[in-house]
Amino acid sequence: MKFTIKRSIFQQELQTVQRAISTKTTIPILTGVKIVLNEEGLSLTGSNSDISIETFLPVTNEKAQLAIEETGAIVLQARFFGEIIRRLPEDLFTMEVLSNNQVAITSGKADFTVNGLDADNYPHLPVIDAANQIKLPVHVLTKLIGETSFAVSQHESRPILTGVHFILNNQELLAVATDSHRLSQRIIPIENTAENFDIVIPGKSLTELSRSFMNEEEIVEISIMENQVLFKTENMYFYSRLLEGNYPDTNRLIPTSFNTEIEFQVPELLAAIERASLLSHEGRNNIVRLEIADQGVTLFGNSPEIGKVEEELNYETVNGDPLEISFNPDYMKDALRAFGDMSIKIKFISAIRPFTIEPSENSVAFIQLITPVRTN
Amino acid sequence: MKFTIKRSIFQQELQTVQRAISTKTTIPILTGVKIVLNEEGLSLTGSNSDISIETFLPVTNEKAQLAIEETGAIVLQARFFGEIIRRLPEDLFTMEVLSNNQVAITSGKADFTVNGLDADNYPHLPVIDAANQIKLPVHVLTKLIGETSFAVSQHESRPILTGVHFILNNQELLAVATDSHRLSQRIIPIENTAENFDIVIPGKSLTELSRSFMNEEEIVEISIMENQVLFKTENMYFYSRLLEGNYPDTNRLIPTSFNTEIEFQVPELLAAIERASLLSHEGRNNIVRLEIADQGVTLFGNSPEIGKVEEELNYETVNGDPLEISFNPDYMKDALRAFGDMSIKIKFISAIRPFTIEPSENSVAFIQLITPVRTN
Numbered sequence: 001m002k003f004t005i006k007r008s009i010f011q012q013e014l015q016t017v018q019r020a021i022s023t024k025t026t027i028p029i030l031t032g033v034k035i036v037l038n039e040e041g042l043s044l045t046g047s048n049s050d051i052s053i054e055t056f057l058p059v060t061n062e063k064a065q066l067a068i069e070e071t072g073a074i075v076l077q078a079r080f081f082g083e084i085i086r087r088l089p090e091d092l093f094t095m096e097v098l099s100n101n102q103v104a105i106t107s108g109k110a111d112f113t114v115n116g117l118d119a120d121n122y123p124h125l126p127v128i129d130a131a132n133q134i135k136l137p138v139h140v141l142t143k144l145i146g147e148t149s150f151a152v153s154q155h156e157s158r159p160i161l162t163g164v165h166f167i168l169n170n171q172e173l174l175a176v177a178t179d180s181h182r183l184s185q186r187i188i189p190i191e192n193t194a195e196n197f198d199i200v201i202p203g204k205s206l207t208e209l210s211r212s213f214m215n216e217e218e219i220v221e222i223s224i225m226e227n228q229v230l231f232k233t234e235n236m237y238f239y240s241r242l243l244e245g246n247y248p249d250t251n252r253l254i255p256t257s258f259n260t261e262i263e264f265q266v267p268e269l270l271a272a273i274e275r276a277s278l279l280s281h282e283g284r285n286n287i288v289r290l291e292i293a294d295q296g297v298t299l300f301g302n303s304p305e306i307g308k309v310e311e312e313l314n315y316e317t318v319n320g321d322p323l324e325i326s327f328n329p330d331y332m333k334d335a336l337r338a339f340g341d342m343s344i345k346i347k348f349i350s351a352i353r354p355f356t357i358e359p360s361e362n363s364v365a366f367i368q369l370i371t372p373v374r375t376n
Numbered sequence: 377m378k379f380t381i382k383r384s385i386f387q388q389e390l391q392t393v394q395r396a397i398s399t400k401t402t403i404p405i406l407t408g409v410k411i412v413l414n415e416e417g418l419s420l421t422g423s424n425s426d427i428s429i430e431t432f433l434p435v436t437n438e439k440a441q442l443a444i445e446e447t448g449a450i451v452l453q454a455r456f457f458g459e460i461i462r463r464l465p466e467d468l469f470t471m472e473v474l475s476n477n478q479v480a481i482t483s484g485k486a487d488f489t490v491n492g493l494d495a496d497n498y499p500h501l502p503v504i505d506a507a508n509q510i511k512l513p514v515h516v517l518t519k520l521i522g523e524t525s526f527a528v529s530q531h532e533s534r535p536i537l538t539g540v541h542f543i544l545n546n547q548e549l550l551a552v553a554t555d556s557h558r559l560s561q562r563i564i565p566i567e568n569t570a571e572n573f574d575i576v577i578p579g580k581s582l583t584e585l586s587r588s589f590m591n592e593e594e595i596v597e598i599s600i601m602e603n604q605v606l607f608k609t610e611n612m613y614f615y616s617r618l619l620e621g622n623y624p625d626t627n628r629l630i631p632t633s634f635n636t637e638i639e640f641q642v643p644e645l646l647a648a649i650e651r652a653s654l655l656s657h658e659g660r661n662n663i664v665r666l667e668i669a670d671q672g673v674t675l676f677g678n679s680p681e682i683g684k685v686e687e688e689l690n691y692e693t694v695n696g697d698p699l700e701i702s703f704n705p706d707y708m709k710d711a712l713r714a715f716g717d718m719s720i721k722i723k724f725i726s727a728i729r730p731f732t733i734e735p736s737e738n739s740v741a742f743i744q745l746i747t748p749v750r751t752n
Contacts, residue, residue, distance in 0.1 A: 110687040271463070313485075
């Protein structure tokens with residue numbers, strides 16, 4: 001293998017696949033990046049036990065100035081190789097595999113010789129059937145991930161809850177995540193007519209996926225096989241394993257009738273919750289209290305050692321019974337951030353039953369659920 | 377005490393004194409910020425065992441919109457108080473000391489009540505004789521600190537070496553730091569005619585000091601008493617303890633005759649050292665090798681596991697004997713960064729004797745010393 005390429009372009013590709021590379025893997029070759037050069041272009045691969053990322057840089061990409069002298073493949077220790085590339089003196093560099101998997105990297109007057117590994121020993125990526133796939137704009141998918149993945153469980157006690165549940169059915173894609181204290185569910189319409197599916201994707205994979213996209217306007221194709229999912233854009237293949245097991249039936253958790261409804265502007269409510277949580281974070285229980293009364297709506301935060309805060313809230317509309325309810329403000333903060341800058345409706349049954357948060361605008365199928373904290 | 381003030385201005389003052397406040401102190405009241413309001417304005421104080429910072433905001437500062445209702449003093453837990461101020465909803469806020477050292481902080485509809493401490497229990501800052509002081513522009517002092525403090529020892533085995541040695545003598549201020557492997561010494565002219573002094577200031581205090589200045593063009597007044605130094609600008613008093621003990625005589629360490637001299641542009645040499653150190657950092661000894669020969673000047677880095685790098689260096693001029701010398705590239709990086717973007721001369725005696733680095737331009741009294749590593 002021997003080629004010359006523009007350093008900045010190569011570095012970008014390398015950074016993308018490095019998202020999948022961990023230094024803590026038990027399989028030594030997976031600390032490396034696999035570099036494969038054929039007549040069509042250059043492909044890089046990084047992988048860990050959860051995700052694999054493959055990028056492809058076609059020889060036709062003029063910005064990359066890719067000049068191929070000899071095709072071939074090698075694996076190089078990723079972190080270290082990235083550091084070298086970053087510090088090379090010139091805009092272009094040349095890479096050549098010598099004997100014994102040694103690799104010469106030259107740029108200007110700097111000559112590196114580093115030890116590589118045989119690319120034949122690198123694990124193979126799964127082959128995924130491209131026939132059954134759905135297509136989405138990248139920004140639609142990343143929004144869907146942002147609206148749900150924060151609610152996955154961070155604990156391995158119930159592994160299935162560390163993933164987001166995706167169900168394709170009847171030209172609708174439903175995504176739901178819950179850690180059993182709160183839940184977030186979003187439904188979007190899908191135009192494709194792929195086969196229905198029902199899968200659970202690890203939350204961490206989805207977070208890395210969101211960060212790996214370079215172009216919000218691109219189309220991403222999603223293909224599924226038994227235990228893997230592939231997200232494919234023009235120049236990136238992102239594979240994630242799926243979580244095995246049955247995801248709980250979350251639909252029955254969502255209440256449908258309520259006794260109190262109140263409408264807020266998200267940014268204002270979020271700022272007040274952040275202030276109240278300053279105090280609740282110092283207390284033992286981390287709870288804030290919301291009081292909906294005839295004379296006004298008030299939020300309370302309290303810490304015996306530090307002090308307390310009380311704030312009368314601005315709201316849009318309020319209906320139904322008066323209520324006093326306590327909840328973890330961190331769940332509320334996450335929930336509000338997922339809505340962004342809009343107006344929302346919070347609907348309560350009672351102080352001890354989960355309450356829902358939805359956009360005031362009914363057309364968006366997005367609902368969140370938070371379980372309150374009993375204080376007596 | 378009761379006053380109203382512009383939040384952003386107050387926050388700036390608070391951030392300055394927070395540099396001196398540690399959550400790890402053994403004296404509980406020092407986790408607090410002392411707030412004192414008198415007819416002239418508002419002063420904040422933060423302190424730890426090494427440094428104390430006091431700021432003063434005069435009532436005449438129109439931007440601050442300081443409205444005094446009642447003078448007084450209180451101590452508030454600094455980290456927590458800072459968080460509250462940061463999250464207040466409006467541009468202005470009001471602070472009022474209630475009974476039992478409780479403090480009400482109100483802004484818009486948000487009402488905080490926090491527990492404070494009696495300001496009478498806060499330790500007193502040293503009183504320093506203002507008669508004997510030198511004056512410098514802030515940017516001259518911060519440059520002097522940047523040129524020397526990186527070379528202080530990070531180890532407490534010889535505490536005196538964790539400070540920078542300052543000697544005022546004959547209208548010259550000399551600053552020198554060494555960790556016994558490398559040394560950096562800078563001399564600047566001083567116009568004032570203060571009494572001569574010879575003090576050692578902790579390196580960490582100087583680093584915090586550099587970060588605390590808001591205005592590079594201001595004048596800073598330096599006053600010294602037995603075990604404290606005060607750096608005073610218009611609205612900030614920065615106190616540091618001095619290190620006790622005798623600083624070693626570093627003057628005799630600096631060689632005066634040499635056998636090999638070479639001149640480099642700093643940015644080019646620095647980039648090459650950074651490349652070579654990528655390899656040396658992976659090896660056991662962290663050394664790079666410089667070879668000055670008739671056919672050229674070459675830098676080598678090597679790590680048995682990873683690989684090696686070899687780079688022919690561009691230089692301005694070279695004189696004297698051929699030489700092969702090995703050294704810790706991290707010391708060289710620190711040294712070169714302190715010079716900034718200029719041309720420097722490196723002067724060698726032999727492979728086993730310390731070498732010096734100076735600006736090519738002779739008018740600047742700045743010299744650094746690095747001890748090489750013997751490789752055989």
